[in-house]
Amino acid sequence: MGIIDVKNLHKVYSDTKIPVKAVNGINLSFQEGEFTSIVGPSGSGKTTFLNMIGGLDTPTDGEIIIDGKNISQLNSRQLIDYRLNHIGFVFQSYNLIPVLTAIENVAFILQLQGKSKKERNKRAKELIDAVGIGEKLHNRPGDLSGGQQQRVSVARALASKPQFILADEPTANLDSKSTNDLLDIMLKMNKESNITFIFSTHDQRVMDKARRIITIDDGVVVKDERIDD
Amino acid sequence: MIWSISWRNVWRNKIRSLAIILAVTIGLFGGIFTYAFMIGMSVQRTNAAIEYEVSNIQIHNPKFFLNEEINYTIDNPNKLITVIEKTPGVKAACKRIKCPGMASTSVTGTGIVINGINPEKEKLVSKLYTKLIAGKYFEKGDKIPVVVGQKLAKKLKAKVGSKIVITVANVKGVITYGAYIVIGIYKTGNDIFDEANIFVESKGFSKLIGFDKSKTSEIAIILNNNDDTKKVTDALQVNFINEINKGKITIQTWEQMQPALNAMTSMMDIMSYIFLIIILIALAFGIVNTMLMIVMERVRELGMLMAIGMNHKKIFSMIMLETIFLSIIGGVFGIVISIFIVNYFNIHGLNLAVVGEGFNSMGYSSIVYLQADNLFYIEAAILVIITAIISSIYPALKALKLKPADAVREDA
Numbered sequence: 001m002g003i004i005d006v007k008n009l010h011k012v013y014s015d016t017k018i019p020v021k022a023v024n025g026i027n028l029s030f031q032e033g034e035f036t037s038i039v040g041p042s043g044s045g046k047t048t049f050l051n052m053i054g055g056l057d058t059p060t061d062g063e064i065i066i067d068g069k070n071i072s073q074l075n076s077r078q079l080i081d082y083r084l085n086h087i088g089f090v091f092q093s094y095n096l097i098p099v100l101t102a103i104e105n106v107a108f109i110l111q112l113q114g115k116s117k118k119e120r121n122k123r124a125k126e127l128i129d130a131v132g133i134g135e136k137l138h139n140r141p142g143d144l145s146g147g148q149q150q151r152v153s154v155a156r157a158l159a160s161k162p163q164f165i166l167a168d169e170p171t172a173n174l175d176s177k178s179t180n181d182l183l184d185i186m187l188k189m190n191k192e193s194n195i196t197f198i199f200s201t202h203d204q205r206v207m208d209k210a211r212r213i214i215t216i217d218d219g220v221v222v223k224d225e226r227i228d229d
Numbered sequence: 230m231i232w233s234i235s236w237r238n239v240w241r242n243k244i245r246s247l248a249i250i251l252a253v254t255i256g257l258f259g260g261i262f263t264y265a266f267m268i269g270m271s272v273q274r275t276n277a278a279i280e281y282e283v284s285n286i287q288i289h290n291p292k293f294f295l296n297e298e299i300n301y302t303i304d305n306p307n308k309l310i311t312v313i314e315k316t317p318g319v320k321a322a323c324k325r326i327k328c329p330g331m332a333s334t335s336v337t338g339t340g341i342v343i344n345g346i347n348p349e350k351e352k353l354v355s356k357l358y359t360k361l362i363a364g365k366y367f368e369k370g371d372k373i374p375v376v377v378g379q380k381l382a383k384k385l386k387a388k389v390g391s392k393i394v395i396t397v398a399n400v401k402g403v404i405t406y407g408a409y410i411v412i413g414i415y416k417t418g419n420d421i422f423d424e425a426n427i428f429v430e431s432k433g434f435s436k437l438i439g440f441d442k443s444k445t446s447e448i449a450i451i452l453n454n455n456d457d458t459k460k461v462t463d464a465l466q467v468n469f470i471n472e473i474n475k476g477k478i479t480i481q482t483w484e485q486m487q488p489a490l491n492a493m494t495s496m497m498d499i500m501s502y503i504f505l506i507i508i509l510i511a512l513a514f515g516i517v518n519t520m521l522m523i524v525m526e527r528v529r530e531l532g533m534l535m536a537i538g539m540n541h542k543k544i545f546s547m548i549m550l551e552t553i554f555l556s557i558i559g560g561v562f563g564i565v566i567s568i569f570i571v572n573y574f575n576i577h578g579l580n581l582a583v584v585g586e587g588f589n590s591m592g593y594s595s596i597v598y599l600q601a602d603n604l605f606y607i608e609a610a611i612l613v614i615i616t617a618i619i620s621s622i623y624p625a626l627k628a629l630k631l632k633p634a635d636a637v638r639e640d641a
Contacts, residue, residue, distance in 0.1 A: 047638075054536070077540070080541075081538070083536060083537065083538045084538020084539075089533075089537055091637055093529065093637075095533035095637060097234065097533075097534075098241070098530070100230075100233075100234065100237075107230075108230055109537055112539055112543070156537070160538070
């Protein structure tokens, strides 16, 4: 049993003329400390799959068991709490709060968790330092490069001490250097702190660093490959 | 941090925020200015009515009002006045002989109300003597003096020194004439009053009509504070319970004597609130529109906030706070500007001489001293906050309907 167990997961979009089976019976298990890429062509269902294990979308059928709890049965309020306390998100477009500084963006999630000001500032600073932009603590997203913004986004995802981090195309908007720097940081976190990363990506550079590559097509897992160090 | 985010969000699009702040400022100023104008006008009218016309309280024979009949009098007025002047809250009281008559010059004649007064005592109750625009008030040695209103003087084509013949029915009902010399012309700002009322000395007038000096038609009472009118009236009604029960006198407040004035004051008060609420409703639509634009522009950001675990209550509060901040800034500016402008016109008056004649003909002064009490400013501020809260509900609900999975992938 892993930290995430997905059993016979289905997602059908019925609000179209012809119902679309975005995910069509996926069975997967993720172990703690994995660095996994989910790959597949556009429309293959990888984002839908990621959204469901991230509690952003609900399955039509099947189970997502995290820590022995089936999250597909949670209501929207419970899902918000679940996301806040168990998952870190890294988005393709960084999605930082533009009016907050780097440290405030990271501390914000800790405030949502009800942490004290002292505690959240200490942890936010540590994380910003850890992602290598300690000198940009008080810069707003608009004053940071794409790579720097995505590092803040990673720091924010780590802030809540999640069980795993879901990253949806995190390098899609980054140049090579920024991509490599970001992947190195995430690999370092993965190795040093045993944090589980699950990526949805098209980016070969991400796939090259991944130690497990799951290929999805037409809503089913067509390949699940583990790569040894 | 929700407060901080909301506050900073206000300034993300400065021009748009300033536009809505300006709209709230101008709208609120418009509402407060209108209120202060209407209240100022009605308070002035009320004060004028009390100071120059009816005083706070009047006592008459109950039948006097049938036709202001000269024979329906109050017995022993001096005795009553002694009791009245000892009543707490009373500043002064005086008696008047009052009856309808006719004033004529060589040019024309018109119906009037003749007020026979003791000029010195009258001065303690009425400030009419301060409203003379020509001539002078009564002085010892004046022969057959009369003080008339400007409107009447104009109508009779009379000026200071002109002779006016007063025709009146004496106590026996016989038509009597008396010639008077105009010594003063007053202008209260109420054309209706100025056109109808003339003032003569009661001493000579009572002789002319054969009026019993131990009686009077009217006792006018002025108080130290208008707010005490009801309290003093109640006290007088207790003091004169026997006279009232015997049907000898009736005591009335200015509100009872001038019900239209009282109704007008209440109506203006209500109208001001209605006007302010209409302005705020119009503003609410503007605020809703702006906040909807803001929500639509921030779909991805709101989706992200939901995705990372910000609950509905906090999202709702964030949007509501942003709306409240926008409105409060506008509200503060609106109130501050209003306080300055209302205070300025409270001291210097707003001169509406261009339309003065129209105002005067309705009984209102053409110089309006704006007036708004502190409570109204507080109420206006509360109304702005309520407007902001109501305006934020729809945009905030719209935000809550966003699906985080779709919203985070929305194009920027």
